[in-house]
Amino acid sequence: MTENTTGVTAAAGFRAAATTAGIKPSGNPDLALVVNEGPEFTAAAVFTRNQVFAAPVKYTRGNNDGTFHAVILNSGNANACNGVQGEKDAEATAAAVGEALGIPATEVAVCSTGLIGDTLPMDKLLAGVATVTDEVQQVAASSPEAGLAAATAIMTTDTVAKQAVYHGEGWTLGGMAKGVGMMAPSLATMLVVLTTDARIDDPAPYLKASAEVSFDCIDIDGSTSTNDTVILMANGASGISPCDEELAAAVNAVCMDLAKQLQADAEGVTKRVAITVTGTETDADAKVAARILGRDSLFKCAMFGSDPNWGRTLAAVGMAPVTMVADRISVSFNGQPVCVNATGAPGARDVDLSGEDIDVLVDLGTGGPGTATVWTTDLSHDYVHINSAYSS
Amino acid sequence: MTENTTGVTAAAGFRAAATTAGIKPSGNPDLALVVNEGPEFTAAAVFTRNQVFAAPVKYTRGNNDGTFHAVILNSGNANACNGVQGEKDAEATAAAVGEALGIPATEVAVCSTGLIGDTLPMDKLLAGVATVTDEVQQVAASSPEAGLAAATAIMTTDTVAKQAVYHGEGWTLGGMAKGVGMMAPSLATMLVVLTTDARIDDPAPYLKASAEVSFDCIDIDGSTSTNDTVILMANGASGISPCDEELAAAVNAVCMDLAKQLQADAEGVTKRVAITVTGTETDADAKVAARILGRDSLFKCAMFGSDPNWGRTLAAVGMAPVTMVADRISVSFNGQPVCVNATGAPGARDVDLSGEDIDVLVDLGTGGPGTATVWTTDLSHDYVHINSAYSS
Incomplete structure (x- = not known):
């Protein structure tokens, strides 16, 4: 269209x-x-x-x-x-x-x-x-x-x-x-x-x-x-x-x-990252959690490094002020489960994130219908360079 | 002691x-x-x-x-x-x-x-x-x-x-x-x-x-x-x-x-940045605003670049969910006023931030007694390197 x-x-x-x-x-x-x-x-x-x-x-x-x-x-x-x-x-x-x-x-x-x-x-x-x-x-x-x-x-x-x-x-x-x-x-x-x-x-x-x-x-x-x-x-x-x-x-x-x-075209982007959160009580809750993950520097650096670091993912969403069931949180990268019920899945460290697009799916385990997607990017050397080398 | x-x-x-x-x-x-x-x-x-x-x-x-x-x-x-x-x-x-x-x-x-x-x-x-x-x-x-x-x-x-x-x-x-x-x-x-x-x-x-x-x-x-x-x-x-x-x-x-x-000793630190916020209704408000500034990637990149970028400072604190008087916000870097009542002070772009310690003072203009200091660091190439090069 x-x-x-x-x-x-x-x-x-x-x-x-x-x-x-x-x-x-x-x-x-x-x-x-x-x-x-x-x-x-x-x-x-x-x-x-x-x-x-x-x-x-x-x-x-x-x-x-x-x-x-x-x-x-x-x-x-x-x-x-x-x-x-x-x-x-x-x-x-x-x-x-x-x-x-x-x-x-x-x-x-x-x-x-x-x-x-x-x-x-x-x-x-x-x-x-x-x-x-x-x-x-x-x-x-x-x-x-x-x-x-x-x-x-x-x-x-x-x-x-x-x-x-x-x-x-x-x-x-x-x-x-x-x-x-x-x-x-x-x-x-x-x-x-x-x-x-x-x-x-x-x-x-x-x-x-x-x-x-x-x-x-x-x-x-x-x-x-x-x-x-x-x-x-x-x-x-x-x-x-x-x-x-x-x-x-x-x-x-x-x-x-x-x-x-x-x-x-975001500053310094090398990866486009789509973060979808599900399993919250409301869509608004899902958006809050997705946004917190999208703003987390450690998570974004991991994306830059093509590192399927689901531990940082859980640590970041764990700070979202929304209802979740911490031991039922699950995470997938590019469709592959890396964390199921808050524990690592087999092969989780080997998921290939080398491409330019990364899909992250986080289910917060409440069983609720809430869902939202936030689009972010990685945190790269170029981002730091662009934003430190001159005033803008 | x-x-x-x-x-x-x-x-x-x-x-x-x-x-x-x-x-x-x-x-x-x-x-x-x-x-x-x-x-x-x-x-x-x-x-x-x-x-x-x-x-x-x-x-x-x-x-x-x-x-x-x-x-x-x-x-x-x-x-x-x-x-x-x-x-x-x-x-x-x-x-x-x-x-x-x-x-x-x-x-x-x-x-x-x-x-x-x-x-x-x-x-x-x-x-x-x-x-x-x-x-x-x-x-x-x-x-x-x-x-x-x-x-x-x-x-x-x-x-x-x-x-x-x-x-x-x-x-x-x-x-x-x-x-x-x-x-x-x-x-x-x-x-x-x-x-x-x-x-x-x-x-x-x-x-x-x-x-x-x-x-x-x-x-x-x-x-x-x-x-x-x-x-x-x-x-x-x-x-x-x-x-x-x-x-x-x-x-x-x-x-x-x-x-x-x-x-x-924070990862990748090249600058130690102390952010003090004053002029809020409560100390809690001041801490919220100081923390939001301390988390702002654009502000942190500016600190890495020794750039007295008070515009990014105002843009960041402006998103704090606390009471402020936007046109009475003032900012000093290392004791030098760079922004008074939300407009640039003479010489603001020339303040020397090349040292390892940077003091940032932001007054949010309510006239209230609230104050708080948050300690953060800059966002450097090393931070990105350390956190993207390997899992941690």
């Missing part, structure tokens, strides 16, 4: 543009704009749950009343922890976009990603806004090149642009995402923009439900960003109103696809 | 012995025994809060009724997650020690540390028990060599033996400890044995209070072991009953000294 051909401009009536404003020292593109041509402008957004949140999150959350016409996104600077100046800068960015496009500033969502604690170079950023607002009015709607350019301009230490698309019967839903570190979203994640030409009166329930089973199940490093934002815009340009089930499936498919792309 | 000359045998009336039973593949010493000669045998112990706990923890906790005569400790094998066989092996170990020393098995505390999930080589272990029980009856009480031998025999990836001592007026309290990884104790830690010739009717309150402000404030890697045990034995051999304040100070001093030694 999902093809990665185009992203945020795949749906009818969405334009995008990108430029190099000069915010990144690298000289790579760092400013992107996505504009909804209508006829409808329904939108939904979810944000970081971090108590320390960035100025663009404050601005966009404050204007999140069910409609957005455009999203402006910069990389290279998070505009977080910049006090009143940061808030003024986010407002000025939205105002400049709004003025150029002839829409209220409150209809412009603002997203930023990059280093925390440096104020935005507003001269460069506003010159960039002039460029992208001009360009977006000249580019064709649904341009794949423009969608890719936008997805590229929001990258920081991402190594690939992340796009996904779902084609319904006569309608489309597409999106783009960025995010490689500080990645343990809490019902929101990183920067994600989804667009659809379907008619959706209220996209919020679909976005919330999908975010919970996709982005919220990624836990790369236990760190939740100050800037996480996911926005879905719907314009009804296809004239089609998909049924509830299809809409949910479409939003799920694109969110899941983007989430898997984020996991695969 | 604290000298590291001798440890667990510093107090009058305590003997120790150690041997190489052959549990460790390395051929290093791996079995230690500490025996209290009396006349009194009061004792206290605290244990891991992990729901997955080892057989020796189950055995020792089950017999933790206020007295112990001896502690037998092996390294090289945690005897964790070995089911009923593990429980039988812990019982058999205590029984063998008890028989040789002429004391009930229930008066023998059992501690194990090492790899999780392999059953103990009981033939080797019981032969080792015969050796150490024989030796301990020939060695002099208060032998510094015997104390060091015991502290050495409980090491796993520890690079140095950890001992501490407090000399009161006519009485002494000493101890030994081991622990380098899987180190985020919860009111208990690793393996620690404290001995004193003071008269203490009920050592439990002193041990609990000290553990809470010492071992429980270490958080190296967020992982809580299945085997953490701290035991304090008092024999009254000095005939002295120190006052409440001095006893508390002595237990505190030795626990704190050992805790700092554990931090300094």
Whole structure:
């Protein structure tokens, strides 16, 4: 159902543009704009749950009343922890976009990603806004090149642009995402923009439900960003109103696809690890336990070393504040039982984990129906190198 | 007040012995025994809060009724997650020690540390028990060599033996400890044995209070072991009953000294990081926030890189489930303010963190009296190497 051909401009009536404003020292593109041509402008957004949140999150959350016409996104600077100046800068960015496009500033969502604690170079950023607002009015709607350019301009230490698309019967839903570190979203994640030409009166329930089973199940490093934002815009340009089930499936498919792309490009990743916990009283319990295992440095180092270390697995889940039956815990790696009823299974130390994908299944032994999957990565030398060698 | 000359045998009336039973593949010493000669045998112990706990923890906790005569400790094998066989092996170990020393098995505390999930080589272990029980009856009480031998025999990836001592007026309290990884104790830690010739009717309150402000404030890697045990034995051999304040100070001093030694020898450590959080409503809130920062991989990588990255600091503490005033958070590194009221201070990126010790002070801005310090380390290449290159 999902093809990665185009992203945020795949749906009818969405334009995008990108430029190099000069915010990144690298000289790579760092400013992107996505504009909804209508006829409808329904939108939904979810944000970081971090108590320390960035100025663009404050601005966009404050204007999140069910409609957005455009999203402006910069990389290279998070505009977080910049006090009143940061808030003024986010407002000025939205105002400049709004003025150029002839829409209220409150209809412009603002997203930023990059280093925390440096104020935005507003001269460069506003010159960039002039460029992208001009360009977006000249580019064709649904341009794949423009969608890719936008997805590229929001990258920081991402190594690939992340796009996904779902084609319904006569309608489309597409999106783009960025995010490689500080990645343990809490019902929101990183920067994600989804667009659809379907008619959706209220996209919020679909976005919330999908975010919970996709982005919220990624836990790369236990760190939740100050800037996480996911926005879905719907314009009804296809004239089609998909049924509830299809809409949910479409939003799920694109969110899941983007989430898997984020996991695969996480900082320093050498292994993609899917942790499924079962046998808890509730799904929420299972997610808590899976997340605790996904954050455990010793477990993650073992994954890096292709070491089927079920002892560290049990020690980690044993600290989860959920009901379990400790002497009935069982663990499988890649489908092979390594621990049954909290004791080692024959051959447990010889399971082959040398591949890039590792499936971990942990049953906490209560006999309850709870289950959840969290996607994480290993803890590698490159992760340490990337995150110690320079500020980011 | 604290000298590291001798440890667990510093107090009058305590003997120790150690041997190489052959549990460790390395051929290093791996079995230690500490025996209290009396006349009194009061004792206290605290244990891991992990729901997955080892057989020796189950055995020792089950017999933790206020007295112990001896502690037998092996390294090289945690005897964790070995089911009923593990429980039988812990019982058999205590029984063998008890028989040789002429004391009930229930008066023998059992501690194990090492790899999780392999059953103990009981033939080797019981032969080792015969050796150490024989030796301990020939060695002099208060032998510094015997104390060091015991502290050495409980090491796993520890690079140095950890001992501490407090000399009161006519009485002494000493101890030994081991622990380098899987180190985020919860009111208990690793393996620690404290001995004193003071008269203490009920050592439990002193041990609990000290553990809470010492071992429980270490958080190296967020992982809580299945085997953490701290035991304090008092024999009254000095005939002295120190006052409440001095006893508390002595237990505190030795626990704190050992805790700092554990931090300094943590796996892969290149920086010792003390995180103090203030300005919370309660001390408990401050500890929660300090612990969350101490577990944050991005923050720890920044410390490894000597990077005064206060942005990651704010992002990490912002996820603490405690009351804070986000725009009044302030941060200092090594006494230099780098962030004031959630915005960068002049020169913040230039603070020198190249030394081995880094002090981090975070004020969460509520104006409340809460404060706590947690000791952690950086996240280094060596940490990843040590924990991925082989099972441990």
